[in-house]
Amino acid sequence: MKRISTLFVLFFFTLSADMFAQQDPQFSQYMFNPLAINPAWAGSREMMNAALLMRRQWVGFPGAPATNVLAISAPTRKGKVGWGFEINTDQIGPKRSTAAYLSYAYRVRVGKGKLGFGLGAGVINYRINWNQIDYRDENDVFAALSGDRQTVPDFKFGVFFNNKRFYWGLSATHLNRGTYSSVQVNDTLTYTSTLQRHLFFTIGRAFVISENVLFSPSVMIRNYPGTTITAVDINLNFQLKKILWAGVSLRSEQSIVGIIQYNAGEFLRIGYSYDWATGRLRTAQTGTHELMIGFNLDLFKSETLSPRYF
Secondary structure: OOOEEHHHHHHHHOOEOOEOOOOOOOOOOHHHOHHHOOHHHOOOOOOEEEEEEEEEOOOOOOOOOEEEEEEEEEEOOOOOEEEEEEEEEEEEOOEEEEEEEEEEEEEEEEOOEEEEEEEEEEEEEEEEOHHHEEOOOOOOHHHHOOOEEEEEEEEEEEEEEEOOOEEEEEEEEOOOOOEEEEEEOOOOOEEEEEOOOEEEEEEEEOEEOOOOEEEEEEEEEEEOOOOOOEEEEEEEEEEEOOOEEEEEEEEOOOEEEEEEEEEOOOOEEEEEEEEEEOOHHHHOOOOEEEEEEEEEEOOOOOOOOOOOOO
16 A cells, blocks of 8 residues: 655645645535535435445545545425435545435425525544654654544535526535544644535526537535635536436636436436546546446425426
């Protein structure tokens, strides 16, 4: 197993007032299963929905992120309440996290659509293996550590509106800003890693171009309070003959994403995306792969509000 350098660890795990790193898994196909970022989405498809997702980011880069997700959501019979469950594992270098959440959404009819208010609650278990690191300085304080393990509660909140061809959502994660690692160097210096709040805004619309072509652009804006970081994804997706989705995403974080999804019947869909890095990382890795398998089940045999455009 390749070991990673002290510099890599400090970049990803040491947080201060002026420093921020990727803390949460990043997804390219979020628009097809946004439960991870917005608990208010639960139940919005008017049927049970399940998704398995595997993401391998920056392939070829030592210690690069690797993520696996299982997410399930469904409405109740009357459609006013949606529930969701998700579990994910994420590994970046010597840090591995396992998170599990339950989500609850209450949905009310507004005009021709429904507006949902959702709350997600769960726990995240963090394990950091400091002995997987090669230290340039053998006297480094982290070199004497073998491992650190913390379990912290975590909460998120969201609002989500959708009708037949339009949606928007606003959500915030890590509301309680839990501390997942604390290393005391001496009596006056302690390195602390804290979950930072993430704010998300999503919006999308479906345009029927012809009987066989649907155009569905969407935008996601991510902001991290307390930092100067704001990231934007612009997604341009086309559905062909109600069977094949194909599209491209332009990401402000210096990458371009190609997306393809195949609807294998009414209840099964398979999606794949590939991220090309356009910044300085492009020469240090061979891209990012993301595979998603989704399932739909109409529990109550009811007419759906949205014809699965999103």
